[in-house]
Amino acid sequence: MKLRSLASVAPALLASFLLTNSLSAQNTSLLGKVEIDGSSTVYPISEAAASGFTKDFPNVKVNVGVSGTGGGFKRFTIGQTDISDASRPIKAKEFSAAKDSGIRFYELPVAYDGLTLVVHKSNDWVDHLTVDEIKKIFTTEGAAKTWAEVRQGWPKNPIKIFAPGTDSGTFDYFKEVVAGEGSLRWDMSTSEDDNVLVTGVSGSPNAIGFFGVAYYEENKDKLKSVAIVNPELNEPVSPTAQTIENGTYAPFSRPLFIYVNAQSFRRPEVKRFVAYYLLKAPELASKTGYVALPKTVYAQAMNHCRGGKVGTHYLTDEMEKRSGPVTELYTPATLVD
Incomplete structure (x- = not known):
């Protein structure tokens, strides 16, 4: 059939x-x-x-x-x-x-699902990220310590990273997309509980984290989602029902x-x-x-x-x-x- x-x-x-x-x-x-x-x-x-x-x-x-x-x-x-x-x-x-x-x-x-990167609600410098900038933040090769190391003109504030634990499929998916055969940095605060990650990012003005879009939608009053530059379109795309379904929220759908x-x-x-x-x-x-x-x-x-x-x-x-x-x-x- x-x-x-x-x-x-x-x-x-x-x-x-x-x-x-x-x-x-x-x-x-x-x-x-x-x-x-x-x-x-x-x-x-x-x-x-x-x-x-x-x-x-x-x-x-x-x-x-x-x-x-x-x-x-x-x-x-x-x-x-x-x-x-x-x-x-x-x-x-x-x-x-x-x-x-x-x-x-x-x-x-x-x-x-659209794997969603989030920052503190008060963060006024991160409006979007490219995949290369995400690599600077999250991989052992990049390992940026401050926001200024990610993009010129951003503050020299130290980056605090929150991420799912290694038993998480979200961690596996993110690692595959961002690090490939490489590794994600070891000094991230990790948890299998996405609510713990929400609390961490919402309580740290210089933080960044990632999890499924549903947890962002539940907590959008205290978090800010980050648009991702689609590698093919070369344009920032935010995670919405439409962009997740049609695949333009790439590479995180x-x-x-x-x-x-x-x-x-x-x-x-x-x-x-x-x-x-x-x-x-x-x-x-x-x-x-x-x-x-x-x-x-x-x-x-x-x-x-x-x-x-x-x-x-x-x-x-x-x-x-x-x-x-x-x-x-x-x-x-x-x-x-």
């Missing part, structure tokens, strides 16, 4: 999958527990999904933890959780660990995922929760400060679940990393199990 056709039947397909039996009957009879852990970036979406689902199905307990993308995959790949929240695709070593444990999984994109244990998916409570999640994902993404994916992607995700299509689209058969827009990569042709 072509993606366009999938998009046209997506709402009906999802609703049918969710409501195999009458909803009222399931309200009273569906029992069990769904265990989720992983990304702090994806947490607000999963928590919102859990909250809505348990209102409809009060006898199902949904636990949502926050141990970072890497920490979540450590638990997921040994069968400790049913669902792993991830702000980046699964890595080759995590894929191998899952395979060694006999864990097969569904890879389901749920939203777009990215998809967010949930990974579902295929064995767990056979349990009625997990199957219904995942169906609910995908059905509500566009609405939940918007409500939590993220951006909905195209309908074709959600339809393809549910088609994977219905058809038992497990594996990842982000690794090749040789376990090399595969990159590209989610709309191009997330097709049956790229699936590797």
